[in-house]
Amino acid sequence: MNIRQYKSIDLEQIVRLFYETVHVVNIKDYTEQQVNAWATGNINLKEWDASFQKHLTYVATEKDLIIGFGDINETGYLDRLFVHKDFQGRGVATAICNRLENEIGTKCITVHASITAKPFFEKRGYHVVDTKKVERQGVFLTNYTMIKNL
Numbered sequence: 001m002n003i004r005q006y007k008s009i010d011l012e013q014i015v016r017l018f019y020e021t022v023h024v025v026n027i028k029d030y031t032e033q034q035v036n037a038w039a040t041g042n043i044n045l046k047e048w049d050a051s052f053q054k055h056l057t058y059v060a061t062e063k064d065l066i067i068g069f070g071d072i073n074e075t076g077y078l079d080r081l082f083v084h085k086d087f088q089g090r091g092v093a094t095a096i097c098n099r100l101e102n103e104i105g106t107k108c109i110t111v112h113a114s115i116t117a118k119p120f121f122e123k124r125g126y127h128v129v130d131t132k133k134v135e136r137q138g139v140f141l142t143n144y145t146m147i148k149n150l
Contacts, residue, residue, distance in 0.1 A: 001067065003095055006057035008049050013066040014059070015043050017084050024085040029115035030141060037139035055079060058099050060092050068092040076106030081117070093120060101150065109148045114141075121146050 022039035030038070057071035060083075070081040070093070078100060083092045101109055113121050118128070126146040133140040 001090075001092065001095065002061050003058050003099055004061065006052045006059055006069070006071070008053070010059050010066055010069070011045055011049050011052070014052075014069050015045070015048070017066060017069065018043070018080075018082050020085050021082045025083075025088060026114060026116045033139055034136075034141050037136040038141060040137070051079070056100060056104055058096050060096055062087075068096050070096040070100055072100045072104050072109070074104070074106075076104055076109045078109055078111040081111075094124075097124065101148075107150055109150065111146050113144045113146050115143070118144050118146070121148075124148065 019039045019041055022035050026038070027035050052071055055071040055073045058069065059066050060068035066084070067087040068081075068083040070078065072078045078097075081093055081097060081100075083090075109126075111117075111121060111126065112132070112134075113126070122128075126148040128144045128146050130145040132143055132145065134143055135141075
């Protein structure tokens with residue numbers, strides 16, 4: 001596994017990885033209606049690319065395949081962290097998260113974790129400060145505001 005900074009040419013693979021991960025992995029914790037509202041397949045590519053460019057963003061690769069990605073902003077908000085459906089449980093999220101936490105330079109990291117991701121973040125020392133129902137296209141999904149002090 002190689003971890004490198006994001007490039008705009010990565011976006012097509014990232015969008016596919018995001019959609020497939022939500023629909024294959026997160027379906028164990030959310031209904032079909034919820035994952036369809038969360039990952040519709042209609043992402044504003046310009047907005048995602050601009051966000052990735054503005055944030056500290058890493059991708060994990062094996063050969064030419066992106067197997068994970070994550071990004072964090074300058075305030076310490078860990079925005080996205082997703083691992084390819086076929087590479088779950090192999091340390092990809094841990095490796096990306098380590099880089100993001102070590103390089104951002106803030107004293108506190110905040111994440112809005114899915115039900116699926118909550119145990120991962122708890123093992124890393126994050127704790128829940130709030131449970132929310134987030135609305136996506138009229139459908140409500142549970143997530144957790146979690147923080148970690150560095």
